[in-house]
Amino acid sequence: MFGLGGKIALVTGGGGGLGRLFCETLAESGADVALMDLDAEGAEATAELVRSHGRTALAIKGNVNDPADVARMVEETDARFGRISVLVNNAGINVKPARIADTPIEDWDEAIGVNLRGVFLCTRACLPVMVREGKGNVINIASILGVRPFPEVGALMPNFPYGVSKAGVIRLTKEIAVQYAADGVRANCVAPGWHMGTNLSARWRETSWGSDEHRTYEEAITRVTPMARRGESSELKGLLIYLASDASSFMTGQVLISDGGICL
Numbered sequence: 001m002f003g004l005g006g007k008i009a010l011v012t013g014g015g016g017g018l019g020r021l022f023c024e025t026l027a028e029s030g031a032d033v034a035l036m037d038l039d040a041e042g043a044e045a046t047a048e049l050v051r052s053h054g055r056t057a058l059a060i061k062g063n064v065n066d067p068a069d070v071a072r073m074v075e076e077t078d079a080r081f082g083r084i085s086v087l088v089n090n091a092g093i094n095v096k097p098a099r100i101a102d103t104p105i106e107d108w109d110e111a112i113g114v115n116l117r118g119v120f121l122c123t124r125a126c127l128p129v130m131v132r133e134g135k136g137n138v139i140n141i142a143s144i145l146g147v148r149p150f151p152e153v154g155a156l157m158p159n160f161p162y163g164v165s166k167a168g169v170i171r172l173t174k175e176i177a178v179q180y181a182a183d184g185v186r187a188n189c190v191a192p193g194w195h196m197g198t199n200l201s202a203r204w205r206e207t208s209w210g211s212d213e214h215r216t217y218e219e220a221i222t223r224v225t226p227m228a229r230r231g232e233s234s235e236l237k238g239l240l241i242y243l244a245s246d247a248s249s250f251m252t253g254q255v256l257i258s259d260g261g262i263c264l
């Protein structure tokens with residue numbers, strides 16, 4: 001029921017972080033994997049990992065926010081594998097937290113561009129292939145920050161351009177589900193809480209945060225999470241397999257939250 005043999009997965013942002021873990025998880029469960037990332041070296045390293053599990057891999061360099069790159073990603077995947085069974089819209093970025101009036105317009109544009117427009121572009125490009133095959137499965141990686149703000153973690157920390165982009169991803173998921181159910185395409189979302197072992201916010205956090213800010217932030221998350229810890233990346237593997245496999249065959253338009261209870 002949970003096997004992915006015969007399925008072709010396409011994972012965006014598969015060159016590192018959760019995306020690499022997802023590619024490996026899909027391969028372990030029997031899928032062949034195409035992956036796209038801005039980071040060509042990271043993408044190739046993930047492809048090697050997929051091959052080490054005996055599966056076929058295709059690494060593509062590209063930007064989810066560039067329609068030409070996205071079109072090439074879908075063409076190359078379809079040409080190599082003949083179909084796309086599962087699209088994992090995972091590529092995402094975070095921007096430096098600030099109040100609305102202090103947020104640079106470029107930060108807003110970047111968060112919405114990669115996290116929301118990117119999901120739209122990749123889904124838009126894959127859907128014709130899925131419709132042609134009469135089946136498909138879209139898994140969007142949203143965030144609990146798309147569910148609600150978290151002022152209890154710190155006034156600014158639950159960064160709003162990121163949160164708004166992820167709220168859009170949740171809404172877009174429901175739209176895909178409704179519009180394409182009759183074509184055999186399902187769409188669901190994973191909304192992870194704070195997970196360790198990725199570089200999501202490293203870009204701004206390492207330059208603008210001191211050790212006190214890091215500690216305050218980590219302590220706040222632990223304090224307000226009923227399970228009193230952050231998640232391990234590996235704790236998202238089961239959700240991905242569930243959503244990618246026929247185990248969830250009657251499920252569409254849903255948001256699965258994995259957050260140690262922080263949203264409660």
Ligand SMILES: NC(=O)c1ccc[n+]([C@@H]2O[C@H](COP(=O)([O-])OP(=O)(O)OC[C@H]3O[C@@H](n4cnc5c(N)ncnc54)[C@H](O)[C@@H]3O)[C@@H](O)[C@H]2O)c1
Binds near residue numbers: 037114
């Ligand atoms: N880590 C967490 O705690 C957490 C929590 C909730 C949601 N998420 C979501 O999970 C997804 C993966 O995040 P992560 O934590 O692994 O981050 P990460 O920064 O470690 O990895 C992101 C990957 O996406 C790639 N990428 C970034 N922009 C891209 C673009 N425009 N086009 C193609 N590739 C691009 C990066 O090169 C990198 O390989 C994101 O959508 C993120 O919002 C993560």
